[in-house]
Amino acid sequence: xxxxxxxxxxxxxxxxxxxxxxxxxxxxxxxxxxxxxxxxxxxxxxxxxxxxxxxxxxxxxxxxxxxxxxxxxxxxxxxxxxxxxxxxxxxxxx
Amino acid sequence: xxxxxxxxxxxxxxxxxxxxxxxxxxxxxxxxxxxxxxxxxxxxxxxxxxxxxxxxxxxxxxxxxxxxxxxxxxxxxxxxxxxxxxxxxxxxxxxxxxxxxxxxxxxxxxxxxxxxxxxxxxxxxxxxxxxxxxxxxxxxxxxxxxxxxxxxxxxxxxxxxxxxxxxxxxxxxxxxxxxxxxxxxxxxxxxxxxxxxxxxxxxxxxxxxxxxxxxxxxxxxxxxxxxxxxxxxxxxxxxxxxxxxxxxxxxxxxxxxxxxxxxxxxxxxxxxxxxxxxxxxxxxxxxxxxxxxxxxxxxxxxxxxxxxxxxxxxxxxxxxxxxxxxxxxxxxxxxxxxxxxxxxxxxxxxxxxxxxxxxxxxxxxxxxxxxxxxxxxxxxxxxxxxxxxxxxxxxxxxxxxxxxxxxxxxxxxxxxxxxxxxxxxxxxxxxx
Ligand SMILES: Cc1cc2nc3c(=O)[nH]c(=O)nc-3n(C[C@H](O)[C@H](O)[C@H](O)COP(=O)(O)OP(=O)(O)OC[C@H]3O[C@@H](n4cnc5c(N)ncnc54)[C@H](O)[C@@H]3O)c2cc1C
Ligand code: SF4
Ligand code: SF4
Numbered sequence: 001x002x003x004x005x006x007x008x009x010x011x012x013x014x015x016x017x018x019x020x021x022x023x024x025x026x027x028x029x030x031x032x033x034x035x036x037x038x039x040x041x042x043x044x045x046x047x048x049x050x051x052x053x054x055x056x057x058x059x060x061x062x063x064x065x066x067x068x069x070x071x072x073x074x075x076x077x078x079x080x081x082x083x084x085x086x087x088x089x090x091x092x093x094x
Numbered sequence: 095x096x097x098x099x100x101x102x103x104x105x106x107x108x109x110x111x112x113x114x115x116x117x118x119x120x121x122x123x124x125x126x127x128x129x130x131x132x133x134x135x136x137x138x139x140x141x142x143x144x145x146x147x148x149x150x151x152x153x154x155x156x157x158x159x160x161x162x163x164x165x166x167x168x169x170x171x172x173x174x175x176x177x178x179x180x181x182x183x184x185x186x187x188x189x190x191x192x193x194x195x196x197x198x199x200x201x202x203x204x205x206x207x208x209x210x211x212x213x214x215x216x217x218x219x220x221x222x223x224x225x226x227x228x229x230x231x232x233x234x235x236x237x238x239x240x241x242x243x244x245x246x247x248x249x250x251x252x253x254x255x256x257x258x259x260x261x262x263x264x265x266x267x268x269x270x271x272x273x274x275x276x277x278x279x280x281x282x283x284x285x286x287x288x289x290x291x292x293x294x295x296x297x298x299x300x301x302x303x304x305x306x307x308x309x310x311x312x313x314x315x316x317x318x319x320x321x322x323x324x325x326x327x328x329x330x331x332x333x334x335x336x337x338x339x340x341x342x343x344x345x346x347x348x349x350x351x352x353x354x355x356x357x358x359x360x361x362x363x364x365x366x367x368x369x370x371x372x373x374x375x376x377x378x379x380x381x382x383x384x385x386x387x388x389x390x391x392x393x394x395x396x397x398x399x400x401x402x403x404x405x406x407x408x409x410x411x412x413x414x415x416x417x418x419x420x421x422x423x424x425x426x427x428x429x430x431x432x433x434x435x436x437x438x439x440x441x442x443x444x445x446x447x448x449x450x451x452x453x454x455x456x457x458x459x460x461x462x463x464x465x466x467x468x469x470x471x472x473x474x475x476x477x478x479x480x481x482x483x484x485x486x487x488x489x490x491x492x493x494x495x496x497x498x499x500x501x502x503x504x505x506x507x508x509x510x511x512x513x514x515x516x517x518x519x520x521x522x523x524x525x526x
Contacts, residue, residue, distance in 0.1 A: 001280070001362055002351065005343055008278070008367035015134075037336045043276045043343060043369035064369040065139060067254040068274045071267050071371075072336050082132055082256075084238060085219035090134050093279040093323075093366040094141040094198035 005045050009062050017087040020060035022046070022069070022080060029075035030056050038069045038078070064089055096215065102126045104420055105235055105244040107222045107257060109136035111146075111406045112392025113250030114205045115154045116413030116420075121213040123421045128242060129206070129214050130235065132221040137202025140252075141277060141370035143316045143325060143403055145193040145300055146201065150407035154414060155208060162204050164194040165320035166298025170291075174354065176306030177476035181354035183301075195298050195318045195325070197279070222251070225261055225388070231429065232261065232387035245429050246420050247388045250413060253371045255381075255394035263390060264381035269333035270461065271375030273313070273400070276342045277327030278350075280362035284322045290358055291319055302403070303328070306355070307348035310469035311338060312460055315349055316403065317358065323365055324358070326350065329372050329400075331461075342369070372405070373398045377454035383441070384434040389416045399449050401456060408446050415440040455523040459516050466513045470505060 024030060031054050038047040044062040047069065049055075065088055070080035082088070096102055106117045109131035117129040133139040145168060151158050158164070170187040210216045225247060226234040234243035249257045253272065258264040284295065291299045303315030313330035328346055335342060349355060373379070373396040380397070383390050391397075392409035399408065419437035423429050441447050460467060481497050502510070 001356075001359055001364070002347055003278075003364050003367075005341075008343060008364065011364055011366045012368075035336065035339075037339075040339055040341050041274065041332065041335045043274065043341070045341070066274065066369045067371050068272075068332060068335075068369075070254070071272060072269055072332055082221050085132050085221045086134070088139075090138045091141060091366065091368050092138075092199045093325075094137060094139075094202075094368055 009044055012064075013090045013092065014061060015087050015090070016061045017083055020058055021083040021088070022058050022060045022063060022078060024056055024058070024077050025079050026075070026077045027055055029077045033074045035074045037072050037074055041072050042069055096128070097126060100241065101243040102128050102215070103244060103424055104128075104246045104248060105130065105242055106248040106250055107235060108250035108252055108392075108394070109133075109206045109209075109216065109218075110140055110202060110250060110252055110392060110409060111205070112394070112409035112413040113248065114202070114209050114413070115410040116248050116250060116391055116417045117214045118154060118209040118212050119414050119417035120420060121209065123417070125421060125424060127214045128217060128244070129209060130217045130220050130222055130237065130242075131206070133218065135203050135218055136206030136216070137199045140198040140202055141275070141368040142198055142406065143277075143318055143327065144198070144406070145195050145318060145403070147193045147404070147407045148191050150410055154410050155205065159191065159194070162196070163200040164196050166195045166293070167191055167296055168193045168195065168300050169293060169297045170299040172299060172301040173304070174301055175304045175472050175475050176309075176352055176354060177473050178309070179353055180476045180480060181306075181352070182475050182479050183354075189297075193300070195300070195320055197320060222257065225257055227261065230386055232385065245387070245424060246434075248413075248416055248420070249388060249390045249394050250392050250409075251394050253373050253393040253396075255390070258381055258390050258394050261385065261388065263383070263385060263388075267375070269336055270331055270457075271373070271379050271396075273329035273331050273372040273374045274335060274342050274369065275327055275329035275372055276346050276367070276369045277325060278346065278367050279320070279323050279325050279365045280359050281323045281365045282359070282362045286361070287319055287322070287324065293319070303349065303355070305468065305472040306352045307345045308468070309472060310465050312464055312468065313345065314400070317355070324362070326355070326359060331374060332371075343367075372400060374400050374457060376400075376457050377447075377450040380450065383438050384431050386431050387429045387434075389419065389434055389437050391416045397446055397450065399453065401453060404449075411444060412441060412446060415444065452524050455520060459520045463513060463516045466505075466509065474501065
């Protein structure tokens with residue numbers, strides 16, 4: 001029984017805010033970042049590198065609010081907040 | 095209704111096991127408590143393996159075995175050491191009631207409801223954005239909508255503790271001080287679980303998983319049986335994930351496909367995927383726990399004994415000890431750091447700090463000898479049993495000799511010596 005990440009995320013209940021609770025404070029730093037570790041350590045594949053615009057795309061609506069990216073970001077440029085009280089993920093099982 | 099609008103005796107931030115235990119203890123002592131939780135309901139943001147432990151849980155909820163939504167009572171602990179394709183498992187079985195598997199979305203919610211019944215003002219769907227400081231004392235909290243004031247604030251906001259960070263009690267966390275955990279709850283028929291795990295309806299099994307997809311890296315897997323689902327997951331130290339460039343869910347997928355694990359979850363349906371951090375820094379990374387008007391409890395204080403998957407117990411008991419200190423402080427109308435440091439004293443006298451200290455060197459040793467302890471020896475254990483169980487018309491003596499020879503040829507004497515010293519040092523630090 002194997003499942004890919006999209007199917008995994010599909011099992012979750014979200015209430016999506018219109019505004020992202022995750023922001024990158026200095027996009028230039030991402031261009032200089034060699035690891036781009038946010039793109040693979042995130043358990044919800046929130047961060048994607050867009051080679052055309054040379055920017056990180058943040059799919060914040062998938063965030064599981066674990067906090068890993070805040071700690072792992074190579075250049076410490078992620079402004080990481082909890083979503084508003086009524087927003088974000090809800091785990092029914094946990 | 096609060097006695098005074100927007101002002102109370104104690105504000106507890108975070109309705110996990112630590113915050114709930116703290117708030118309920120305060121309410122039972124006649125204090126006015128507001129418990130603030132950012133989730134839709136208590137438990138809705140929380141993830142663990144997991145099992146709660148009976149003795150410590152009973153200290154807070156004496157009748158939880160009858161009243162709480164528990165899943166299965168643990169009757170067996172498995173320790174499974176996985177090689178690439180094989181595995182060696184040690185099982186310990188005893189029909190007692192030392193722990194229960196639970197689902198946090200149900201258990202935390204129930205526990206918070208118990209707190210409410212005891213008189214706690216539970217405020218859900220509310221994020222505390224910052225602590226309010228006046229004249230070098232914490233005097234309240236600011237939420238998105240309003241400010242609340244209190245004589246004491248208890249920080250129980252979990253592993254990320256933005257609040258302890260905000261007031262300088264805690265430094266930046268490093269990637270080697272947390273593990274990132276991913277988990278799946280997989281729906282399976284009750285009877286199938288009973289059959290596969292050799293248990294009756296209310297009985298359950300805990301399996302700790304070493305190696306497998308985590309061979310050579312600092313990671314630990316788990317499998318718990320619930321009523322009609324199993325929880326499978328793993329936690330990998332964040333610096334290892336960063337270095338390996340492999341996503342956590344890929345490690346989990348690979349673990350699920352291991353020949354010793356796959357049959358246990360076969361035919362199951364994914365109910366929910368989740369992720370959470372685990373504090374792993376241990377004793378050396380415990381932050382400052384008190385300041386004027388404030389105490390830090392549970393994961394926010396990094397109180398986790400990761401080798402034993404213990405966290406809820408340290409959370410509940412630290413919450414309780416902080417509550418007892420708060421009662422004392424309120425009765426004396428003294429909220430100074432000096433008064434509140436009685437909480438630290440209580441922690442030191444309890445099993446909490448003692449256990450944290452026992453394992454103070456564990457993670458350092460593991461980080462430095464991981465390829466040995468988390469790969470080489472796991473594989474060797476399995477190849478020993480492969481040798482021991484194989485019937486191949488080779489004389490036994492030859493098999494044994496070859497196995498022993500392989501220990502010395504596969505790994506240099508120097509490394510073997512270093513491994514031994516590391517083990518002795520570790521045992522010394524644990525037992526001394
Ligand atoms: C994968 C995994 C497996 C585990 N397995 C086990 C196990 O089997 N047994 C065991 O005993 N322990 C286990 N643990 C550890 C255990 O889950 C934790 O130690 C325990 O939950 C800590 O409790 P806590 O109350 O301190 O923190 P949490 O349970 O994290 O609770 C913190 C609460 O604060 C809320 N919050 C955070 N910030 C704010 C804010 N600003 N405003 C309002 N609310 C806020 C959160 O929503 C949350 O409800 C495991 C942990 C993980 C991740
Ligand atoms: S790790 Fe940090 S700096 Fe690097 S790309 Fe991601 S967000 Fe940018
Ligand atoms: S908090 Fe966790 S889930 Fe959310 S973006 Fe960061 S790493 Fe991904």
